[in-house]
Amino acid sequence: MPIRPSQRFFYPIDWPQLSRAVRFERAGGRCERCGRPHRAEVWHLGAHAVAGRTGLWWDDARARWRCGRGRLVAKALLPPPDDLAALQLAFWPGLAWASWPKRLRVVLACCHLDHDPSNNAPGNLAALCQTCHLEHDRADNLARRRANALRRRSAAMDRLPHL
Template sequence: MPIRRDMRGFYPIDWRELSHSIRFRRAKGRCDHCRRPHGKLICVGADGIWWDEADTLWRDGRGRPLREARPAPADLPPDVSMTWTRVFLACAHLDHDTANNVSSNLAALCQRCHLNHDRAEHRRRRRLRWRASKAIGDLFTGPYREP
């Protein structure tokens, strides 16, 4: 996941190598939360289950094997709603502090898990941006004037 230009200063110079090490050496190319494999096209159900081609089984949203037996994606009836998506891993800060690059604070997350993990932080930032857009003026110079 690319880093926004205004956030680049908060990441270390060797972030690319650090991220690669976390995603592919430590996590072995799989999401730390749900075990989805990087770069693979996977079949995903509406309820969050997904087909693990390597182990030939269905997994739930947390990466645990399903208890009930279900047919492989090729054997599913046509009325079952399934989508195919490509998985990409990103290195995420678990405490949302980009200055804290300790290995225990970093996780390899797929796009689904990364968005779920960052949901509260995204809401907080969106609210701050919204409140800033509603500001009516500067504390010292008074209300903004229309050009």
């Protein structure tokens, strides 16, 4: 993920080399949480839960579905993505616009597990795909959105005429 200009100061000068080493030498070009390969297009089901599992994606190499943690899913639970799309069109033709599974191009990013960009210890860095990275940063992103909303609301209140 690109680094914001305001945050660039917190990263070391050799961050691109460090990030590359984590993503491709240590992780082998795969997400360290779910196992999705970098730059591959995979079928995924997004937030749809199947048998209590979310984040399902199709692993072409194994011809099997995997859960969001990278574990193989039982073959009996879901057919291959092409068959799944055909079943959806057959049984729910009105929902073709919201069809799933969808294709996703996987992009790996180097992530700080403790959210501190100055802590570049190998144990604090992880190679995560965009889905896992967003999930990891969910609480931080929510707090940032709330703070920004409060700031905007406060600025709007300051512009109101005083009665």
